[in-house]
Amino acid sequence: MKQDALVWQIVAFILGLFLILTIREYLFDKNEIEAETARASCILELKKIGETNFDDCKNIATYKAGEKGLY
Numbered sequence: 796m797k798q799d800a801l802v803w804q805i806v807a808f809i810l811g812l813f814l815i816l817t818i819r820e821y822l823f824d825k826n827e828i829e830a831e832t833a834r835a836s837c838i839l840e841l842k843k844i845g846e847t848n849f850d851d852c853k854n855i856a857t858y859k860a861g862e863k864g865l866y
Contacts, residue, residue: 834852834853837849837851837852838852
Protein backbone atom coordinates (compact mmCIF):
# COMPACT_ATOMS: atom_id res chain seq x y z
CA MET A 796 0.00 0.00 0.00
CA LYS A 797 2.79 2.44 0.84
CA GLN A 798 4.54 1.66 -2.43
CA ASP A 799 1.41 2.44 -4.45
CA ALA A 800 1.00 5.77 -2.66
CA LEU A 801 4.65 6.63 -3.30
CA VAL A 802 4.33 5.80 -7.00
CA TRP A 803 1.22 7.98 -7.33
CA GLN A 804 2.93 10.84 -5.49
CA ILE A 805 5.87 10.65 -7.88
CA VAL A 806 3.55 10.56 -10.90
CA ALA A 807 1.58 13.54 -9.57
CA PHE A 808 4.81 15.45 -8.89
CA ILE A 809 6.13 14.82 -12.42
CA LEU A 810 2.82 15.85 -14.00
CA GLY A 811 2.68 18.99 -11.85
CA LEU A 812 6.24 19.91 -12.78
CA PHE A 813 5.45 19.35 -16.45
CA LEU A 814 2.36 21.57 -16.17
CA ILE A 815 4.27 24.37 -14.45
CA LEU A 816 7.10 24.31 -17.01
CA THR A 817 4.63 24.24 -19.90
CA ILE A 818 2.71 27.25 -18.59
CA ARG A 819 5.98 29.11 -17.92
CA GLU A 820 7.16 28.51 -21.50
CA TYR A 821 3.78 29.57 -22.89
CA LEU A 822 3.88 32.85 -20.98
CA PHE A 823 7.44 33.61 -22.10
CA ASP A 824 6.50 32.97 -25.74
CA LYS A 825 3.33 35.04 -25.39
CA ASN A 826 5.26 38.01 -23.97
CA GLU A 827 7.86 37.79 -26.72
CA ILE A 828 5.16 37.75 -29.42
CA GLU A 829 3.39 40.74 -27.84
CA ALA A 830 6.67 42.66 -27.61
CA GLU A 831 7.56 41.98 -31.25
CA THR A 832 4.06 43.00 -32.33
CA ALA A 833 4.40 46.25 -30.39
CA ARG A 834 7.81 46.86 -31.97
CA ALA A 835 6.40 46.29 -35.47
CA SER A 836 3.52 48.66 -34.73
CA CYS A 837 6.00 51.27 -33.53
CA ILE A 838 8.01 51.00 -36.74
CA LEU A 839 4.87 51.24 -38.86
CA GLU A 840 3.72 54.35 -36.99
CA LEU A 841 7.11 55.99 -37.48
CA LYS A 842 7.11 55.10 -41.18
CA LYS A 843 3.67 56.71 -41.57
CA ILE A 844 5.02 60.05 -40.38
CA GLY A 845 8.16 59.70 -42.50
CA GLU A 846 10.61 59.06 -39.69
CA THR A 847 13.70 57.01 -40.58
CA ASN A 848 15.25 56.76 -37.11
CA PHE A 849 13.75 53.71 -35.40
CA ASP A 850 15.88 53.88 -32.24
CA ASP A 851 12.80 54.50 -30.10
CA CYS A 852 11.41 51.13 -31.21
CA LYS A 853 14.52 49.18 -30.19
CA ASN A 854 13.60 49.27 -26.52
CA ILE A 855 10.44 47.21 -26.67
CA ALA A 856 9.80 47.51 -22.95
CA THR A 857 9.78 51.31 -23.19
CA TYR A 858 7.41 51.22 -26.11
CA LYS A 859 5.01 48.82 -24.40
CA ALA A 860 5.08 50.97 -21.26
CA GLY A 861 4.25 54.04 -23.34
CA GLU A 862 1.49 52.15 -25.07
CA LYS A 863 -0.12 51.44 -21.70
CA GLY A 864 0.41 55.01 -20.52
CA LEU A 865 2.98 54.17 -17.89
CA TYR A 866 5.38 56.99 -18.75
